[in-house]
Amino acid sequence: LFLGLLYKGVKDKKYISINSILFSLIILSHVFTTIFTLFYSFFLIFDKEKKQAVSNSIYLSKVYFLAFLLTAFWALPFIFKLGFTSKMEWVPNKSLSLLYPYGLLPFLIFAAISILFYFNHKEKRVLYLIFPLILSIALFLLSSKGYLWNVRFLVPYYLFLCIVSSYGVSKFFERFKSKWIIVFIIFIAALLFVNYNAKQVDDWIKWNYEGFEGKSNQKTFFAINDFLKKLPPGRVLNEYSTTDNKFGTERAFENIPLFSGKPVLKGLLIDSAASTYFVFYMWSEISSNPACPIAEAGCSKFNLEMGTKHLDMFNTKYILAETDKLKNALKANPSYTLLKKFDDIEIYEIKRDDKYVILPKFEPVLVKTNNWKKTSLKWFKNENLLDVPLVFSKKADANFKLVTDDSLQNIEKIPIINDCYINEKISNEEIIINTSCINKPLLIKVTYFPNWKVEGADKIYLASPVFMLVYPNKNIVRLYYGNTSSNTLGNVLFYLGVFIILLSLKKKKFNLSLPTRLFGYFIKFRFLILFLLIIFFAGSYFIGKSNDPSSSYDKASKLFLKESYREAIPIYNSAIYAAPDSKFAEDSQFHIAISYSRLGLYREAIPEFEKLINNYKNSYWVSESYYNLGLIYLQLGDKNTSKKMFEKITNNYKEDRWFVPAKEELEKLK
Numbered sequence: 158l159f160l161g162l163l164y165k166g167v168k169d170k171k172y173i174s175i176n177s178i179l180f181s182l183i184i185l186s187h188v189f190t191t192i193f194t195l196f197y198s199f200f201l202i203f204d205k206e207k208k209q210a211v212s213n214s215i216y217l218s219k220v221y222f223l224a225f226l227l228t229a230f231w232a233l234p235f236i237f238k239l240g241f242t243s244k245m246e247w248v249p250n251k252s253l254s255l256l257y258p259y260g261l262l263p264f265l266i267f268a269a270i271s272i273l274f275y276f277n278h279k280e281k282r283v284l285y286l287i288f289p290l291i292l293s294i295a296l297f298l299l300s301s302k303g304y305l306w307n308v309r310f311l312v313p314y315y316l317f318l319c320i321v322s323s324y325g326v327s328k329f330f331e332r333f334k335s336k337w338i339i340v341f342i343i344f345i346a347a348l349l350f351v352n353y354n355a356k357q358v359d360d361w362i363k364w365n366y367e368g369f370e371g372k373s374n375q376k377t378f379f380a381i382n383d384f385l386k387k388l389p390p391g392r393v394l395n396e397y398s399t400t401d402n403k404f405g406t407e408r409a410f411e412n413i414p415l416f417s418g419k420p421v422l423k424g425l426l427i428d429s430a431a432s433t434y435f436v437f438y439m440w441s442e443i444s445s446n447p448a449c450p451i452a453e454a455g456c457s458k459f460n461l462e463m464g465t466k467h468l469d470m471f472n473t474k475y476i477l478a479e480t481d482k483l484k485n486a487l488k489a490n491p492s493y494t495l496l497k498k499f500d501d502i503e504i505y506e507i508k509r510d511d512k513y514v515i516l517p518k519f520e521p522v523l524v525k526t527n528n529w530k531k532t533s534l535k536w537f538k539n540e541n542l543l544d545v546p547l548v549f550s551k552k553a554d555a556n557f558k559l560v561t562d563d564s565l566q567n568i569e570k571i572p573i574i575n576d577c578y579i580n581e582k583i584s585n586e587e588i589i590i591n592t593s594c595i596n597k598p599l600l601i602k603v604t605y606f607p608n609w610k611v612e613g614a615d616k617i618y619l620a621s622p623v624f625m626l627v628y629p630n631k632n633i634v635r636l637y638y639g640n641t642s643s644n645t646l647g648n649v650l651f652y653l654g655v656f657i658i659l660l661s662l663k664k665k666k667f668n669l670s671l672p673t674r675l676f677g678y679f680i681k682f683r684f685l686i687l688f689l690l691i692i693f694f695a696g697s698y699f700i701g702k703s704n705d706p707s708s709s710y711d712k713a714s715k716l717f718l719k720e721s722y723r724e725a726i727p728i729y730n731s732a733i734y735a736a737p738d739s740k741f742a743e744d745s746q747f748h749i750a751i752s753y754s755r756l757g758l759y760r761e762a763i764p765e766f767e768k769l770i771n772n773y774k775n776s777y778w779v780s781e782s783y784y785n786l787g788l789i790y791l792q793l794g795d796k797n798t799s800k801k802m803f804e805k806i807t808n809n810y811k812e813d814r815w816f817v818p819a820k821e822e823l824e825k826l827k
Contacts, residue, residue: 158179159183159194160198162175163176163201164285167213167216174658174661174662177219177227177654178658180220181228184228185231192296192305193293196292196296200284201213223657225654226651227654227655229646229650229654230651232647233644233646234641237643238643241430242428242431243428243429243432243433244453245304245306246303246707247304249300249307249308250308251298255308255311256297260350261315263347263350268318268321271286271287271322274328275287289314290314290318293310293317296310297314330343364405365405368405369412372403372404374403377404378404379416380499381499382417384496384504385413385417385504386416386417386418386419389474390511391419391475392422392473392475393410393417393419393420393421393422393473393475393477394421394439394473394475395410395477396444396445396477396478396480397440397441398444399446400479410477411424422436422440423436431605431623432622432623433451433454435454435471435622437449438456438534438538439464441457442463443459443468443476449740452707452741453736453738453739454534456777457776458777458779458813459482459486463540465507466543467537467543468507469509471602472512474506475496475504475505475506476493476505477502477503478502479501479502486812487505492509493506493508512581513583514581514588514592514599514601514602515600516575516579516598516599516600517546519545519571519572520559520573521545522545522557522560523561524561525563526551526562527563528563531563532563532565533549533622533623534622535565536565539565542565542568546600546620546621548619548626549618549619549621550619556598556628559571573597577592577593577595577597578593579591579599580592583603587637589633589634590613590629591632595629596629597629598628599626599627599628600625603624603625605617605620606638608639608640608644609636609637610637610638611627611635612631612634612635612636613630613631614627614628614629614634615630707741709728709731710729710741710744713729713732713745713748717748722752722753722756725752726753729745729752730749733746743777746765746772747769749765750762750768750785754785754789759789759792763786766782766786766789770782770783779810780813780815781815783802783806783810783819784819787802787819788822799826800826803819807819
């Protein structure tokens with residue numbers, strides 16, 4: 158609707174208000190549609206006639222300026238607070254087969270006819286339909302790893318492929334006498350062809366739209382939620398399991414707040430909160446087969462002991478266990494109590510006080526860092542530092558006795574005397590604290606965000622992992638969710654946009670002039686600008702690819718599978734250099750060590766395995782590294798050290814897959 162009306166609006170110099178409203182709705186709907194639509198509209202600027210190009214540029218500027226005003230209430234806070242989100246690090250899928258799926262082959266044929274027609278007749282309207290195909294392919298191929306997944310740019314490609322092909326059909330059969338009958342037959346044939354080649358669509362629609370109530374396991378799902386509803390307050394975390402799809406989706410238990418009223422740690426838009434890094438790492442500690450969507454955070458091996466400390470940190474009260482591995486570990490741990498079983502799901506309670514506001518055991522440490530998330534994640538994985546809160550700031554502050562840098566070396570633990578009381582009242586957008594802990598640090602286990610304000614303390618500090626910390630100067634401390642300057646400015650601009658819309662409707666004319674000379678320069682050099690944009694995006698793509706740990710890891714892994722170990726090692730090293738704290742880094746480190754081992758370079762392999770053990774203590778590969786070190790030392794004739802390596806596994810990894818092989822090797826060494 159917007160693209161059609163925009164084309165007509167540019168041509169007739171009308172509909173600025175309605176186009177602005179439509180584009181503002183697109184902005185608020187999704188970032189992918191916004192990016193695509195914005196780039197698509199640039200097509201209208203590149204007109205052969207300079208005067209027309211200037212006029213089109215002015216028209217588009219008015220539309221987009223007004224659309225920005227109408228969305229400023231959301232856009233400005235989003236831009237200014239982007240640092241408090243999590244980066245998904247989507248790895249692009251650039252398989253060219255996605256451009257010509259079998260089910261769309263007829264559409265590709267008729268789209269080709271449309272393109273041939275354009276080259277014969279040079280009709281601009283046809284190019285307006287062909288241009289988005291080119292644009293979608295460019296965005297699909299040039300997008301690098303990051304916030305956006307490139308495959309989503311194929312949605313407009315498929316849409317416009319159908320639109321362009323319909324034009325090809327009309328041109329191909331326009332001289333036939335019974336062309337409408339032929340077109341109708343082609344339409345029915347196309348429907349049958351697509352339906353035949355997309356058989357999973359019917360199942361997908363039925364599965365997703367029949368609701369939780371339509372599933373065979375719905376009684377169990379609702380019984381679990383009804384049971385949780387009756388329990389005392391507390392956060393809930395479920396073990397990750399693909400078997401949850403029996404309830405309707407693997408993410409069914411993200412709906413616990415809806416059905417039971419209990420808060421959970423995970424939600425739909427996982428990249429919208431900075432706490433995602435820590436929640437998903439903690440989730441991997443209690444899951445047998447964890448999901449690891451946040452590459453920068455990485456994943457832990459199963460580690461209930463460390464997971465329990467993190468669960469306590471996040472004030473988690475209840476665990477839903479699904480695998481035998483977690484259930485057995487919970488039953489053996491005195492910190493957990495089994496409450497009830499529902500088929501293969503068991504609900505456990507963690508023995509702890511349900512407190513969101515606490516007095517830390519040790520004085521918080523001020524950390525000067527330019528990347529607080531990375532530093533906080535490093536702290537989160539270090540068991541020895543978890544009882545010392547870090548506070549992140551670039552400036553000195555008199556409240557903190559200790560200051561360190563992001564290396565987190567030699568942190569002194571200064572105990573805090575607990576001789577005061579804390580009472581709390583937690584609601585959605587307000588936290589009331591009644592306390593006698595005047596001028597003592599209070600850690601609040603709620604995610605920090607700039608919109609939180611405080612009364613009864615001077616300021617709110619960002620504390621590890623992603624919590625709030627205050628120093629009360631009154632007995633009553635109130636934290637509430639308010640507006641920041643970006644919210645206020647955004648609201649003002651929104652009302653300004655509404656006022657302009659109403660004014661333009663009253664005058665029946667939109668008169669928001671902009672200097673024509675400025676656009677004259679833009680039009681004069683438009684092809685140079687287009688060339689520079691292409692260079693910029695292409696450069697960003699190749700630079701991003703060269704610095705992309707996933708690309709390096711994939712390339713090295715292909716060489717590894719071909720047994721080209723010498724060639725793989727330096728590429729694995731580049732993956733570690735690009736992102737030393739990522740999952741790619743620990744995987745690369747392990748494969749470097751294995752590569753040296755398979756080359757028979759045992760002396761070189763030993764320090765590489767030790768690097769993995771020391772630098773990635775919670776890695777999935779640690780036990781296997783000890784096992785390989787045991788075999789290497791055995792190969793080198795050092796039976797005593799070999800025995801120690803195997804004993805590391807039998808003593809510390811009794812639930813691990815390498816326990817039995819290590820035990821067998823120890824038997825041989827007796």
